[in-house]
Amino acid sequence: MPHHVAPQLMFEGNAEQAMRFYVSLFDDSDIVRLDRYGPEGPGREGSIMQAEFTLAGRRYTCIDSHIAHPFSFTPSISLFVECESREEFERLLEQLSEQGETLMPSDDYGFSTRFAWINDRFGVSWQLNLA
Known part of the structure; x- marks a missing residue:
């Protein structure tokens, strides 16, 4: 069974906005799957529990973390x-x-x-x- 490897981007409340922006920039890009938190949580209702999208044909995933972290993205991976x-x-x-x-x-x-x-x-x- 082949493994699927994709970068996962962790946002804190703006995952959908970022994903839609990125998809608008590149040809052969689309939102493949978008799962939202419901009223039962644990994330804010409507925020992204897990999403998958493609940019120029390559697969990415993203989430809205419901936990505040003392870190964010870093240029050491771009x-x-x-x-x-x-x-x-x-x-x-x-x-x-x-x-x-x-x-x-x-x-x-x-x-x-x-x-x-x-x-x-x-x-x-x-x-x-x-x-």
């Missing part, structure tokens, strides 16, 4: 995007960096013609690369 055109690079950079944080500004760093590393408004880290 989503790496190979952009096919300068237009795609600029569009993704603009949308993902809105209300986010720039770790490495868009530039030619020698290993590609254009590269940027950002944390989006949800705290998820993205590396954008134009070869």
Whole structure:
């Protein structure tokens, strides 16, 4: 039986907003499954108990943790995007960096013609690369 390996993103109340935003950015992306907490909890009713989505054909999962944690996302793991055109690079950079944080500004760093590393408004880290 094959194993399925997928990154799981843990949010604290905005999983659905993040997932819908990410799916809107990439072709071949969709929400596959969305299970919500009901009135019995333990999470806030309507928040994401477990969801599965695809980005550019790759599988991801996410949850809304009902427990406050002393940690969040870290750039030590990031989503790496190979952009096919300068237009795609600029569009993704603009949308993902809105209300986010720039770790490495868009530039030619020698290993590609254009590269940027950002944390989006949800705290998820993205590396954008134009070869």
